[in-house]
Amino acid sequence: MPSHSPARILNLGILAHVDAGKTSLTERLLHAAGVVDELGSVDDGSTRTDSLALERRRGITIKSAVVSFPLDGVSVNLIDTPGHPDFIAEVERVLSVLDGAVLVVSAVEGVQPQTRLLLRTLRRLAIPTLVFVNKVDRRGADGDRVLAEIGRKLTPAVVAMGTVRSPGTQGARAVPYAPDDAAFRARLTECLAERDDALLTAYVDDDLAALTPARLRAALAEQTRRAEVHPVFFGSAITGTGITALTDAVKELLPAASGPPDGPLAGAVFKVERGPAGEKVAYARLYSGVVRVRDRVPLAGRATDSADTGGAVTGRVTDGKVTAVSVFERGAAVPRGTAAAGQIAQLWGLGDIRIGDVLGDVRAVPERHAPRRHFAPPTLETVVVPRRAADKGALHAALTQLAEQDPLIGLRQDPLRQEISVSLYGEVQKEVVEATLAEEYGIGVEFRGTTTLCVERVVGTGAHAEIIDTAPNPFLATVGLRVEPAPPGAGVAFRLGVELGSMPYAFFKAVEETVRETLRQGVYGWEVPDCVVTMTHSGYWPRQSHAHAVFDKSMSSTAGDFRQLTPLVLMDALRAAGTRVCEPLHRFRLTVPADVFGTLLPVLGRLRAVPRAPVVRGSSYVLDGVIPAAHVHELERLLPGLTRGEAEWDSAFERYEPVRGAPPTRPRTDHNPLDRKEYVQRVTRRTGTGAG
Structure with a gap:
């Protein structure tokens, strides 16, 4: 070391x-x-x-x-x-x-x-x-x-x-x-004995000789570390x-960091920021090995979005050369030539680095430390508009940089409406984005039409397949997909129901990546976060050349064929399975003076809040319940006037529930695979290929 x-x-x-x-x-x-x-x-x-x-x-x-x-x-x-x-x-x-x-x-x-x-x-x-x-x-x-x-x-x-x-x-x-405080020792022993049979026996037998302060402290350390x-x-x-x-x-x-400094390099990137010159600075926890200035290190991408793969590597593999290293000592980041296992390092020079990336050997990163979704995704989406039309390009570049630092600021660009939308957790975050754009990028913005981000849940099982050289399939690929529901929070799982050797691996990868991308906009335009997609059919035409060895695209399948066909197949499978639009609900706790409780209840009802029976605490009522995320901000705005400013309010995401009534739709930003004719015209025009 x-x-x-x-x-x-x-x-x-x-x-x-x-x-x-x-x-x-x-x-x-x-x-x-x-x-x-x-x-x-x-x-x-x-x-x-x-x-x-x-x-x-x-x-x-x-x-x-x-x-x-x-x-x-x-x-x-x-x-x-x-x-x-x-x-x-x-x-x-x-x-x-x-x-x-x-x-x-x-x-x-x-x-x-x-x-x-x-x-x-x-x-x-x-x-x-x-x-x-x-x-x-x-x-x-x-x-x-x-x-x-x-x-x-x-x-x-x-x-x-x-x-x-x-x-x-x-x-x-x-x-x-x-x-040696007897009462404390008794409470500590009782707590620890629930998970330590030897302590339990000594406690039951009143064997004080076995319940020494040193023995109890050692057991406390062991159980705390677990x-x-x-x-x-x-x-x-x-x-x-x-x-x-x-x-x-x-x-x-608390346990110290562990990991072999002489092992293969392995680390996880948990933060990316921009330096004074606009360069990327990555914060990485190292689990194994050593990283040095001028080292060329491999980078493997992990899924970190809401339709993630449970921490699995997504297939984006690249590398970069480390140009500078800092570690943290006595309150500050200190330049060093190396950083070793256990340390948190700042790394410069890795231009393609993203939050969630793994440095070096993915297998050497402990399973518990794989980046995963632990909390709820953002539940709001808002359109960001520059105050000056000339700033439109600069706004997109600035938001792209902010999204690098916070991947859950999901950018959606609508080419038809020339709009950029960002996903957010709340109004305070919106204010921070606005201030950051103004102070760090010199761009004044306005927010329009904040909406609630719903999701689509797959209801049943649906399947569809399109065969190569068979109408109405215009692409040189065979793709069949079956879609089934998965439990909330399970993410998107892609499985093969065909032999892996039945066609080149790159074609399978193209289908999987396109499936994940397409599921960002389901039948009603909302993301489909939890489902199992199985590839049931596959087929391709091998590379064909003329006598003079000139490649003939019209006779040969490419990854592009699979990328273009997959959205059509997947959306037909989704329609056959059926999806249900679900809206986010927040759980809340509200403490209000008892004398305003009666006037507050009708407001809660109008905002579709469902409170449980109130609990009396002195001269106040405490209400727990759930409320649609769409109405949280309105209730927060009304509470001061309804309660003379005496309300105490907390809320947090709880779950998704099916929307009542007609499902809301979200404008699409893709080539709309729900409309086959429009879709085929757009993708073939974009790629310059014939529709067959």
Whole structure:
């Protein structure tokens, strides 16, 4: 291993619901480690990780940021992530590179919708996670209430490692439990014994000699590293109380990065940004091997869109030459000649790099670290129009660059209407896109016609085939496809029901890639995200030449024939199977004064919200329920006036449900394979081939 690489590395994520204090905690950890001399402030826009002007101005994290600090021989790469749900895609990409996480919960607000979503995902991915209850010094802080909420709403597999004295005051202190505290030892043993038979036996037999503090601490570390138990710590990022106990736990209870530096190069790209000169800078977590300046490294593309392949390689394989390498040390990125397994590296020179790409050997990237879809896709789409017509070309180039940094900003260009649409999570993200285009690219824009992004679910099984040299097939290819439904979240699976050797592999690849592309616009124009497509028929004409060895396209199949025929076959199969348009629903929690509850109910009904029975909490009502995503923004706009500004509102994507009534349609941006005559005319005109 290169001499500059530390003995132990921990890639640590800081995650939370917005305003729980993630960035302040990051700043406090850097200060405690001596990396920064003065604490930065979110309110003042002086924090180390919120480096964008827009982040400083709004006081929220928009882009994930990496900083590093030393911790008693461990080099911690700390990744601060956005907490606002509009930027959940940033969190999603970070999850695949973490060794451990700290989930921050506010001691005042307690468990919030994003908190539940995050821990559920962390547990599903088996990422070791500590919980830090922040803001114990804030008025209204109640550590006991929040601890009970964590056990009830997140997971019962939690154990408090301390308590709070004088909560809700400036003098609040987080006090760790002593290892020999009998009550604490009993609670810890009871929690750990559920997954440790030896401890359970000792606990039942009241064998105190076997339940030593050292034995319990070792069992706690083991179960925490397996993501089975989540220790809970209390403190305040502002005052610093409780920070020492948290950093001790990070060092002792979370696992360090592992991976052979002498193995084959393997890494995953989780972030791409543009440097001062417009060059791409890739952030990659290395799992194996070493990358050096001037190395030529292979890049394999992974699916990262909503119709993904479960992390499988998509077939885009290229390479690039690394021109510069930086690693993170003591709060900053430091230029180095190499980066090794376990480290997070910034890499320059890889012009074709994309988020989700794998560097080197795909097989050496652990399965848990494969980029996958963990959260819901965007549910809004809006048309972006430049204020000056002359900026149309520059707008497309700028949005393309933004989409490189955030692949879930799905660009759709409609050549007929000369419009560009982007998919978004919410109104705040729209404001950020607008400000970014203005400040970084000098382009003023307006948004028109924000619509809800629906999906199409396959209802039954449908099949269609077209045979080469048989009307009405105008292309030199045989393609047969069967479409079947798949469970929500399963993605698109492409399978072969014919022999792989029945035609060149490139033709099969052309069909698969075209199937995935075509499914972005189903029968009603919406994406078809979950289905199984099986190729049932295949056939081609081998390469034909005249006597003087001149290639004759009119007698020879090409990959283009398969790309052009596949949309016609697939759409006929989809029509035979049937699709149902489904709209996104958000779950919500709404707290309102009791005296306005009666006037609020008719509004909820008009907006098609379905609340559950209210829960009385003092002089307020708490409502949980679901509401169509299309009406979330309108309700958020109405709530201040309906509740005298006293409403507390949270919402997050929940699921898709079939649309009531006539299914909405989405304008197509392709050559419309639903209309055979129009489609054939367009593609043959574009390619200059005859229609046969």
